[in-house]
Amino acid sequence: GSDEAARAAAARQTTLTKPPGSLGRLEDIAVFMARWQGNVVAHLDKVEALVFAGSHGVTARGVSAFPAEVTAQMVANFASGRAAINQLARHAGASLKVIPLHIDRPTADFTQAPAMDEAELVEAMTSGMAAVDPASDLVCVGEMGIGNTTAAAALAAALFGGKGVDWVGRGTGVDDAGLSRKAQAVDAALARHGAALGDPIEALRRVGGRELAAICGATLAARLHGIPVMLDGFVASAAAAPLAKLAPEGLAHALAGHVSAETGHRKLLAALHLSPLLDLGMRLGEASGACLAVNVLRGALACHAGMATFAEAGVSGSPPA
Amino acid sequence: GSDEAARAAAARQTTLTKPPGSLGRLEDIAVFMARWQGNVVAHLDKVEALVFAGSHGVTARGVSAFPAEVTAQMVANFASGRAAINQLARHAGASLKVIPLHIDRPTADFTQAPAMDEAELVEAMTSGMAAVDPASDLVCVGEMGIGNTTAAAALAAALFGGKGVDWVGRGTGVDDAGLSRKAQAVDAALARHGAALGDPIEALRRVGGRELAAICGATLAARLHGIPVMLDGFVASAAAAPLAKLAPEGLAHALAGHVSAETGHRKLLAALHLSPLLDLGMRLGEASGACLAVNVLRGALACHAGMATFAEAGVSGSPPA
Numbered sequence: 001g002s003d004e005a006a007r008a009a010a011a012r013q014t015t016l017t018k019p020p021g022s023l024g025r026l027e028d029i030a031v032f033m034a035r036w037q038g039n040v041v042a043h044l045d046k047v048e049a050l051v052f053a054g055s056h057g058v059t060a061r062g063v064s065a066f067p068a069e070v071t072a073q074m075v076a077n078f079a080s081g082r083a084a085i086n087q088l089a090r091h092a093g094a095s096l097k098v099i100p101l102h103i104d105r106p107t108a109d110f111t112q113a114p115a116m117d118e119a120e121l122v123e124a125m126t127s128g129m130a131a132v133d134p135a136s137d138l139v140c141v142g143e144m145g146i147g148n149t150t151a152a153a154a155l156a157a158a159l160f161g162g163k164g165v166d167w168v169g170r171g172t173g174v175d176d177a178g179l180s181r182k183a184q185a186v187d188a189a190l191a192r193h194g195a196a197l198g199d200p201i202e203a204l205r206r207v208g209g210r211e212l213a214a215i216c217g218a219t220l221a222a223r224l225h226g227i228p229v230m231l232d233g234f235v236a237s238a239a240a241a242p243l244a245k246l247a248p249e250g251l252a253h254a255l256a257g258h259v260s261a262e263t264g265h266r267k268l269l270a271a272l273h274l275s276p277l278l279d280l281g282m283r284l285g286e287a288s289g290a291c292l293a294v295n296v297l298r299g300a301l302a303c304h305a306g307m308a309t310f311a312e313a314g315v316s317g318s319p320p321a
Numbered sequence: 322g323s324d325e326a327a328r329a330a331a332a333r334q335t336t337l338t339k340p341p342g343s344l345g346r347l348e349d350i351a352v353f354m355a356r357w358q359g360n361v362v363a364h365l366d367k368v369e370a371l372v373f374a375g376s377h378g379v380t381a382r383g384v385s386a387f388p389a390e391v392t393a394q395m396v397a398n399f400a401s402g403r404a405a406i407n408q409l410a411r412h413a414g415a416s417l418k419v420i421p422l423h424i425d426r427p428t429a430d431f432t433q434a435p436a437m438d439e440a441e442l443v444e445a446m447t448s449g450m451a452a453v454d455p456a457s458d459l460v461c462v463g464e465m466g467i468g469n470t471t472a473a474a475a476l477a478a479a480l481f482g483g484k485g486v487d488w489v490g491r492g493t494g495v496d497d498a499g500l501s502r503k504a505q506a507v508d509a510a511l512a513r514h515g516a517a518l519g520d521p522i523e524a525l526r527r528v529g530g531r532e533l534a535a536i537c538g539a540t541l542a543a544r545l546h547g548i549p550v551m552l553d554g555f556v557a558s559a560a561a562a563p564l565a566k567l568a569p570e571g572l573a574h575a576l577a578g579h580v581s582a583e584t585g586h587r588k589l590l591a592a593l594h595l596s597p598l599l600d601l602g603m604r605l606g607e608a609s610g611a612c613l614a615v616n617v618l619r620g621a622l623a624c625h626a627g628m629a630t631f632a633e634a635g636v637s638g639s640p641p642a
Contacts, residue, residue, distance in 0.1 A: 017398055018405055019386065019493035023609070024582055024602025065340065066637065073636040077338050082629030084339055091616075091623045172340035261345060279600065280617070281345025288344070295412075295616035296601070302412045308403030315394040316387065 001035040001226075001252065009034030009041070015309040025277070029255075029297055030304035036228040036253050037137065041305045044298055047094040049140040049287045050131050050218055051078065051085060054101045054124075054210035056147030057109035063150040063182045065173040068106070071146045075100050078144075078286075085142065085286035092294035094140060099131050101210035103145075110154065111188035114206040116213070121201075124210040128217030134225045140257070140294065141218050141240070142232040142287020143211040146172075149262060152238035154186045154207035156264055158197035159241050160271045163187055169234070169263030171283075200242035208239065215239035223253050230297075232290040233260035233283065237268050244272050255297075258282060258289030322356040322547075322573065330355030330362070336630040346598070350576075350618055351625035357549040357574050358458065362626045365619055368415040370461040370608045371452050371539055372399065372406060375422045375445075375531035377468030378430035384471040384503045386494040389427070392467045396421050399465075399607075406463065406607035413615035415461060420452050422531035424466075431475065432509035435527040437534070442522075445531040449538030455546045461578070461615065462539050462561070463553035463608020464532040467493075470583060473559035475507045475528035477585055479518035480562050481592045484508055490555070490584030492604075521563035529560065536560035544574050551618075553611040554581035554604065558589050565593050576618075579603060579610030 009031045014020055021027065033042035053075050059068045077083045078098045089096040101124055107115035116124065132139055145151075153167035164186030170179060189207045190197070197203040204213055212235065219240040222229045231237050231254050243250035251272060258278035259266050269276055277293040310317050330352045335341055342348065354363035374396050380389040398404045399419045410417040422445055428436035437445065453460055466472075474488035485507030491500060510528045511518070518524040525534055533556065540561040543550045552558050552575050564571035572593060579599035580587050590597055598614040631638050 016405075017395070017403070018605050022493065022603065022605040023405065024604065026601065026603065026613075070637050073634065074338070077629060077634040077636060080629065080634065082338070082627065082634060084337075084344065084624045084628055087623035087627040088620050091620050172343065277601070278617075280347065280598070282343065282347065283345065284339050284343040292347075292617065292620045295620070296599075296613065299409050299412050299613045299616070302408035303405045306403065306408040307405055308398060308401065313394065313398045313401065313403060315398060316391050 002038040005038050005040055006031050006035035012040060016307040017310055017313050017315050023303060026300035026303055029300035033228060033301060036226060038226065042301055044137050044301060046136050047092060047138045047294055048133060048136045049089045049094040049096045049142065049291050051098045051142045051144060051287050052101060052128065052211035052214040053098065053103055053144040055103045055106035056145060056151060056209050057106045058111065058150050058185055059147040060109055061111065061181055061185045062178060063185055064146045064171060065178065066146050068146050071144060072103050074144050075103065083286065084284055084288050085291065088288050088291040092291040094291055094294060097131060099127060099214065101127055101214060107209050110207045111185050111192060115209055116205050121205040121213055124213035125217035128214030129221035132218050132221040132225060136227050138228050138230060139218065139222045140230040140287045140290035141215045141236050142290055143215060143235050143285055145209060145211050148209055148211065148235050150182045150185055151207060151209045151212060152235040153182065153264055154189045155203055155212065155238045156268050157186055157190060158203040158207055159200060159245050167264040171262065200245040204242050212239035216242055219243060219254060229254040230257045230290040230293060232257055232287045233285055234262040234265040234268065235285055237265065237272065241272060257293035260289060323359040326359050326361055327352050327356035333361060337628040338631055338634050338636050344624060347621035347624055350621035354549060354622060357547060359547065363622055365458050365622060367457050368413060368459045368615055369454060369457045370410045370415040370417045370463065370612050372419045372463045372465060372608050373422060373449065373532035373535040374419065374424055374465040376424045376427035377466060377472060377530050378427045379432065379471050379506055380468040381430055382432065382502055382506045383499060384506055385467045385492060386499065387467050389467050392465055393424050395465050396424065404607060405605055405609050406612065409609050409612040413612040415612055415615060418452060420448060420535065422448055422535060428530050431528045432506050432513060436530055437526050442526040442534055445534035446538035449535030450542035453539050453542040453546060457548050459549050459551060460539065460543045461551040461608045461611035462536045462557050463611055464536060464556050464606055466530060466532050469530055469532065469556050471503045471506055472528060472530045472533060473556040474503065474585055475510045476524055476533065476559045477589050478507055478511060479524040479528055480521060480566050488585040492583065521566040525563050533560035537563055540564060540575060550575040551578045551611040551614060553578055553608045554606055555583040555586040555589065556606055558586060558593065562593060578614035581610060
């Protein structure tokens, strides 16, 4: 990030025709975007929504309200342009790229064995890194994968402590028995993998999934290219979280698009020191919340770029205190 | 509102390719808009942002961080297209109409006398009613008026009880002494006007202002035309509040675009049973928060209109419980 661009953007904000601070987080966003794009006035000409899809062996444990084949069906729905994310990406002015990751080959059931071997982890992370176009102005990351809120809960517990009950939620809508099975699956994974989960990337391999590994890779690649990232919900946030464990500023280039209704998300964002832009009770995934939040960024940058200064407009400033 | 259109929209939501409820408030918005537009799939082809401006005699009490002439200067800035609201209205796909209401003639200082006489109140409310184009799909209401957070605080206290200290905030950025003067002005107004404030419209006349009366009129006219309304911040919410006091469902056609950083707004929205769409620390007025929230509505309606049903997409539904 460029401290110089951030300082210049903050200075510009103080000259615009509004009481200082009165645009709230829109002002912070203008400064954040300037920092990561290295321009006092950042732009959003090329926004990409990356949706990674994967299949999960843990679905055998009855952790989802929907059958595992829905993952492939929804990937087809994305291709037909008729899913929620197609509408929300278009509305955000984002191009949508859907990347299925061997969805015909589920990860191993992580209550029994590591979800991925090392080659599989590397392949998935590399797919995520390769999906990021270095010319992007912003990358939104999201996912599709029946069973993946259980993987995300296991990963959150591995990284930040607690048990299954602290992190699982109803996902696509499991009943009380399903919720209990999710907590049991997480607890079984924590017991199975034990101290090996102390390494954040090893935790991603053992209890994550291919689409989580890809999101982690994409978020890392964006950082290397100096591109800001908009995280989607609970799963995407958990997927990126290993970067924050590896380095204190590892997610400094990321915004939380929203806080979802999935139980663990608010706590996870707090652990990541991320404050969500939206809080609308969404819990769909697919990068839907991230794309909706892009509109807030566009509004912030429109003000930052288009407003007159007090001097230009001949507006009297605040009298000296 | 049309119960039939609302029911049909809610039924449509359950067929779309997503877990039931997973779009959160976006689903509620689709139903709300269907109800007020009387169409199962509502549209936002014609969105209007109405910004009313007025001047306030109470500014003589030192209640604002900015001099009173800034109201006229900002109206000129709106006309030049360089204020925040110009950028945010364009981004929302809204046409902006600015309606100055005798800004060369401030209301009376309401600590001493009613802010408006009856003819002035009627003229201001009528201006607001006339500003609403019956062909609009949505009307956003906002304001500009140095001193008007003090008027809004006085009106909120008149309608919902409490004293000045319960409702005043820093507005454009007053210091502690200014904040104290605001509370004193509200308390003086409550003492001066007494029991007359028990009538909501009389309270608007005595402690409101021209732009507040116009917002109240515009919100009422929208209801008569069956047009949903997006409220902006503290001042716009207080201005519309008499309608909620006059009838329990008086603001059923209104959404709160955001909750502002102005101290009293969260409490006022709670009193109005309105849950804000955005919470971004904004406190500018000008309909800025309302216009930013229009993008959330557009996202909601894009999903409602554009998504495939489970049957169309060949996606397996949730198994029977």
